[in-house]
Amino acid sequence: MVLSAIPSPSQNALELGPLTIRAYGLAIGLGVIVGVVIAQRRWAARGGDPSDISGLAVWAVTVGVVGARAYHVLTDYQRFEGRWLDAFKVWEGGLGIPGGLLAGVVAGVLVARRRDLPAAELLDVAAPAIPIAQAIGRLGNWFNQELFGRPTDLPWGLRIDASRRPDGYLNDATFHPTFLYEALWNLALAGALVLYGRRRPDGPPGRIFALYVAGYAAGRLWVEALRIDEASLIAGVRVNIWVSAAAGAVLAVWWLIHRRDGSPAALDDSTPSTS
Numbered sequence: 001m002v003l004s005a006i007p008s009p010s011q012n013a014l015e016l017g018p019l020t021i022r023a024y025g026l027a028i029g030l031g032v033i034v035g036v037v038i039a040q041r042r043w044a045a046r047g048g049d050p051s052d053i054s055g056l057a058v059w060a061v062t063v064g065v066v067g068a069r070a071y072h073v074l075t076d077y078q079r080f081e082g083r084w085l086d087a088f089k090v091w092e093g094g095l096g097i098p099g100g101l102l103a104g105v106v107a108g109v110l111v112a113r114r115r116d117l118p119a120a121e122l123l124d125v126a127a128p129a130i131p132i133a134q135a136i137g138r139l140g141n142w143f144n145q146e147l148f149g150r151p152t153d154l155p156w157g158l159r160i161d162a163s164r165r166p167d168g169y170l171n172d173a174t175f176h177p178t179f180l181y182e183a184l185w186n187l188a189l190a191g192a193l194v195l196y197g198r199r200r201p202d203g204p205p206g207r208i209f210a211l212y213v214a215g216y217a218a219g220r221l222w223v224e225a226l227r228i229d230e231a232s233l234i235a236g237v238r239v240n241i242w243v244s245a246a247a248g249a250v251l252a253v254w255w256l257i258h259r260r261d262g263s264p265a266a267l268d269d270s271t272p273s274t275s
Contacts, residue, residue, distance in 0.1 A: 005159045005174045012143040024140035028095075032061055035126075035133030042125045052117055053125070059111045064104025071099020075239045076231065097134065097220075098243045101213075120205035127212040128193040131186035134216075138186075141179040149176030149226035156180075166228055176226050185219040217247040 014021045036057045040050035072094040105123070112119040141147045145164040151157075157174030165172065189212065197208050224240045231238045 004155045005157045006177055006180070007159050008145045008161065008164075009143045012145075023143035027140035027143070028137045031133035031136035032057070034136055035129040038129040038132060039126045042129070043122070046121070046125065048125075052115075052122070055115075056108050056111055056117075056122065060104040060108035063107035064100040065095065067103020068095035068097060068100030070103075071096030074099075079230070096240075098240065098247070101130075118205065120209075123206055123209035124197070127209040128190040128197075130212060131190045131193075131216060135183040135186040135190075138179045138183040142177075147179055147227060147229055149178040149181075149223075150228050152176050166230070169228065175228075178223050178226050181226070182219060182223045185223070186216070189215040189219065214248055217244040220244040221248075 009023070012023045014023075036053060039057075040053045043053050044050050075096060076094070108122070108126075109119045112122055142158075145160055148158050148160060151169060151172035152174060154174075154176075156177065158177035158180075159174050162170060169175075192215065193208055193212055196211060197203075200207075221241060221244045224238055224244065227238070231240070
């Protein structure tokens with residue numbers, strides 16, 4: 001028996017005359033602004049110029065949005081067959097965070113190096129800001145009534161309109177609010193990264209960002225496993241689960257082969273060789 005439930009918004013857009021403001025875009029925009037402000041303050045605390053962050057953010061966010069949309073279209077191309085122009089309708093939802101992160105980080109690093117800025121340190125500065133921005137952006141999924149999980153009768157179940165429920169779930173009223181799970185995970189991750197940075201201020205540049213990637217990938221593994229929306233599969237497993245597992249594996253290997261100071265680990269001379 002459902003004791004209570006999280007309601008879904010009845011509308012996902014605000015009409016102001018000829019102007020339509022969609023909650024999805026507003027949430028993403030607000031997340032970007034908050035993330036940039038946090039990163040600017042963290043960079044200033046290290047003696048950097050806050051304008052460095054805003055300058056890099058223009059490139060990272062722009063390229064990141066393109067990468068996120070491209071990832072979504074490529075991994076869910078079945079939804080766009082016969083109507084490929086819909087691939088440009090970003091305001092309707094559909095941004096793949098893994099693609100956005102990869103594209104945005106690559107763009108940011110390239111621009112930072114071109115401007116003779118320490119890319120690894122900047123990544124560490126941005127690391128806690130990114131999951132906070134993602135947490136705010138996830139509110140857009142709530143307004144769109146999308147990306148929810150399996151049916152549940154837990155008190156915090158998310159009530160979904162019948163028109164938004166997938167086939168086979170029309171008789172289920174409440175579902176796991178995976179957007180909320182991921183948002184809370186991201187906020188906790190941001191706090192953990194800040195705490196780690198304070199306790200290990202002499203850590204090698206780039207390690208905090210590596211922890212962010214590993215932490216986010218771990219969160220997506222269990223959140224993605226709850227979702228029931230249609231998605232591309234590889235060997236019966238959702239693509240995003242494979243991507244998260246791969247990201248975690250790459251970070252684990254990177255962590256193991258680097259010393260405390262960040263230099264590649266070398267074999268000890270006393271270690272016997274094997275053939």
